[in-house]
Amino acid sequence: MVPHDDTAIVAIRNILTRLCKRSGLSVDRLRTTEIDTSPLLDLPVVKRYAEDHSLTRLQSVLPVVREHARRLPPTHRVITDAELSLGLLRETGEAEIDPSALYSQDLGARREYLSAHWRRLHELAAADPIPPAPTVRSLRATPERRAFTALAALLVTGTVHTDDRYGRIPDRAGTGTLTVIGDAVIDHVYQVDTIPDARGFARGRFTANPGGKGLNCVVAAARLGVDVRFITSVGDDESGRRILDYLRSENIDTSLVKVVPNAATPITALIVSRTGITGTIACTDDRIRLTDTELTAPLVRSALTDTDAVLITLExxxxxxxxxxxxxxALADRPPVLVTSAKVDTPQVLYRYLSAVDYLIGSVRELDYLVPEVPARSGPHIAEQLRMLGARAVCVVEDFGCTVRSDRLALDIPRMQAAALTDIPGSRSAFVGALIYRLLSGARERETKDQARNFANEHDFAWATAAMVATQSFAGDIPGTMPTVDEVDRIIRLTSEKH
Incomplete structure (x- = not known):
């Protein structure tokens, strides 16, 4: 944080106060206003957000103001939310609140609604204690000035995704850096005795937690000590904030996460039987998907070119x-590239890039999506099909076992004896995280330094397979089952003792 600049704070406060008029803060309002908004557009926090998310400064002002308004004390937050028409309380879905009135096109109407519903709005903002409700006249004096001064101070002295809270995670000596491109969603998990048919009935339990293949993989790698950067997108809603908070709690760099204003974070439903067999219903929103334009942003491109490994999910x-x-x-010194398979509408488009994929990973069904013309007969069969298309190594991972085919290896690791279930959600993410850890750590025996960076051996794949077995403690929280190094080592030790 930089010292307070009172002149700058007053300037930003005056701009925000004037922008309250009419319909409030929006890109169109900034584009057409007669107000000199250059001090607002020139704020370091706005410029940094624009650079990180490949947006113009005009497009960046609203998400930056919304993010900083959330950090205000309840009364300041309620006032700035309503008067700038930020829409923060719209996300609660509270039936007693009328969003069309709270965020009316007229500032006077917003003030009247704010005054009339002062207590309930403060309750929704978790205020304790709740100050006495002001009249519209008194609201326009001290309360507004204090609220907008506090917001201006945060904007002048604050940062987005650069301070300790926003996850510039510390280096982890000797492990390396992984950059991941994938999805982050909220998983609605239904655990049932059996998966019902169209007219069937099942008893079970429900949980909702952060998930998505990309998120599960970054957590898996981070739990093992890898320095992880995550390139993904979430909505500017409670679920999106929950995902960001979860990633930061796992010590994952979220500085490259795209937060999309006024969009809902996707939800995926998973129905999991007691043996671990899973059915999935995915629901996505194109508004919050990453775009190829964002990958050309300087920080994102730097993350892909200056890293020890790259993981791309096909989500x-x-x-x-x-x-x-x-x-x-195109890199002269290319890091190891891992890709996890998924259904792609036109997989043939990816064939020209397969020569850059060091490890292509998935179940038989997931990998079969990439070769729609040739049905997979077995793990070794689909592995050889994809190797002929250019993939350097193919890892068929399912049922707590692993099949690998590459120029160096023809490896079949059978189902481990410690596996008590048929499968479990997230087990393949644990495999991916563990393989990356082995590739980047100094824990492996190699003939040369070059081999240490680029090629996994039988011990690495066995260790990664053991990581899948360690996820059997699943109770509805998929990333929560991702194991530590000690937990994987324990599986390896117990397996060795049985032979």
Missing amino acids: PPLPVIEQALATVQ
Whole structure:
């Protein structure tokens, strides 16, 4: 944080106060206003957000103001939310609140609603104690001035995704840096005795937690000590904030996460039987997907080119995947590239990039999506099909076992004896995180330094397979089952003792 600049704070406060008039703060209002907004557009926090998210400064003002308004004390937050028409309380879905009145096109109407519903708005903002409700006249004096001064002070002295809270995580000596491109969602998990048919009935339990293949993989790697940067997008809603808070709690760098204003974070439903077999219903919103344009932003491009490994899940839109693979394929000193398979509408588009993929990972079904013309007969069969298309190594991972085919290895690791279930959500993410850890750590035996960076051996794949077994404690929280190094070592030790 930099010292307070009272002159700058007053200037920003005056701009925000004037922008309250009419319909409030918006890109159109900034574009058409006669107010000199250059001090607001020139704020370091706005410029940094614009650079990180490949937006113009005009487009960056609203999400930056919204993010900083959330950090205000309840009364200041309620006032600035209503008068700037930021829409923060719209996300609560509270039936007693009328968003069309609270965020009316007229400032006077917003003030009247704010005064009339003062107590309930403060209750929604978790205020304790709640100050006496002001009249519209008194609201326009001291309360507004204090609220907008506090917001201006945060904007002048604050940062977005650069201070300790926003996850510039410390270096982890000897492990390396991983950059991940993938999805982050909220998983609605239904654990049932059996998955019901169309007219069936099942008893079970429900949980809702952060998830998505990308998120699960970054947590898996971070739990093992890898320095992880995550390129993804979330909505500017309670679920998006929950995901960001969760990632930061796992010590993951969120500085490259795109937060989309006025959009809902996607939800995925998973129905999990007691043996671990899972059915999935995915729901996405194109408004909050990454775009290939964002991958050309300087910070994102730097993250892809200055890293020890790259992981790309096939969840984002195809142009994003293409752009990411083209970027790393063009590097003279390319880091190891791992790709986790998923259903892609036109997989043939990706074939020209497969030569840049060091490890292509998935179940038989997931990998079969990439070769729609040739049905997979087995793990070794689909692995060889994808190797002929250019992938350097293919890892078929399912049922707590692993099949690997590459120029160096023809490896079949059978289902481990410690596996008590058929499968479990997130087990393949644990495998991916563990393989990356082995590639980047100094824990492996190699003939040369070059081999240590680029090629996994039988011990690495066995260790990664053991990481899948360690996820069997699943109770609805998929990333929560990702194991530590000690937990994987314990599985390896117990397996060795049985032979």
